[in-house]
Amino acid sequence: MLAFALKRLGLAVLVTLTVSLLSFSLLFMSGDPASAIAGENAGAADIEAIRTLYGFDRPFLVQYADWLFSALRGDFGQSYYFKLPVSELIADRLSVTMLLGVCGISFALLTAVPLGVAAAMRPNSFIDRTALFLSVMGQAMPSFWFGLVLIVIFSIRLGWLPPSGTAGWQNFVMPTIVLGYYAMPAIMRLTRAGMLEVLGADYIRTARAKGASEWRVMFKHALRNAVVPVVSLAAVQMGFMLGGSIVVESIFALHGAGYLAWESIGRNDLPTVQALILIFSMFYIVFTFLSDLANAWLDPRIRVG
């Protein structure tokens, strides 16, 4: 188990380093970052001054190493736009995005798992078809459009929920639904398929033969086994959702890290963008690492193989 964990940890570190290199090189894709910061009316001397000030005159790898080691200490440099440390900007925005992510994945799990179980208990029944319909709809619905439709219904027509802002819990209801519905179809399908497979297993027949109640068979025997892959999918989806929160946060003007990323891209504030790409990637890497460990712990076959 320890060897497996160390191997996975090594892979996670390597992936993080590669992603950091890629997000750092974003700065140089635009050409000369110094003249970009200086603006269009800057003279050659100004550009030169900015180049030395920000250290753009050093070799690429030196700049990267410098940035990486600062980042490891939590220092992502200065925002071009706010002239503030990026880490300060991100810190309080991140809690909004994390809260949204947790709400979103909870919404997805709380709708997808019961629906998947109910669908698997009675294949081809009305509830199975409803679940299938909901998941097919969810996969085809553009999330930004779904968000706007919710705003039209719940904010404009019914006046129940605020269309934008970060003031209170009401602001999180619609973003949670949009983000959760995005993750729901995959989880629902996996729960249904897993339950169908488990329900055909011998130990379920044994449990039924013992005279266990249907309820007990479903929840004590079947669901516990079917839910294992669902947990790891949920971890992966959580990573994707945090990365996808940029769309949802910008529709509802929810001031989280995704919204900050959108604003920063529009303002050409590359240090902030780089930091956010790295942080969102690390969320994904940490979640998949934890789910790998959980899977290996639950299933010895993965540890060895």
Next chain:
Amino acid sequence: MARTIDTAAQQIRTASPAALLRRRIFGHYGLLFGIVVLATIVLIAAFAPLLTAHDPYTQDLLARMKPPFWMAGSDPDHLLGTDHLGRDYLARLLYGARISLAIGVIAALISGLIGTAMGVAAGYFGGRVDLVVTFLINVRLAMPVVLVALAVVAILDGSLQVVIMVLGLLLWDRFAVVMRSSVLQVRDLEYVNAAKAIGCSVPRVILSEIMPNVVNNLIVVATLEMAHAILLEAALSFLGLGVQPPTPSWGLMISEGKQMLLFEPWLIAIPGVALFVLVLAINLLGDGLRDVSAPENKG
């Protein structure tokens, strides 16, 4: 006993594989719906100039915000009304199908080429090649697609070509994953070994022995990634960092309609429904193809 086997064999013989396949396709309503709707949208995109007399770019500031046909005060000349610059909404919708389809098809082609090459190499050669490819897939999956695409498109200045290239270079991960595992399943089968034993070259073994047997999965992934690319382009354009105005992109139309969400919700309803129907059709086609090509894996 012998007789029943004979009649069973006869039944199998009378139903040729093609007939069986046809029966499966016509018995699958999702697949049928996908094919019919997608074909309709392709025809609309191809013959857009014949279907509307209006130009999607021509502004008419005297005829702004005309409502669509189901609302009071609509103009029979503009069936779906006009937008905030007086451009015919139906014309923009019809020409917008071209943008979405072009992005879906070309981005899926580019990412399909990259992902298939990587996945097939990893599955066929194994060892170090596999390690490198798996690592690259992990790196790609860790990067937040929307954020990276937005940032790169913004840096390189949004145009249709840039958006297509960026999406094509980002969406290869599922191709690589699926192709790798499909090739792993067939690479040690007898017919592959036989081809190797008679001295076929590596490209020949891959192209004429392995590829025909994994191409089903490739097509399924291609349809799903096409839908993915279309949705992503719409999201990028909606956020203002994708295809730039005045191109009639559906995502951009929704973004422009958002300004008038309060009074004219139909401005976002029309392109949104179009986007939804197109992606739904492609997804149903992909799911249907998977069911039909591998009915044993249904579920």
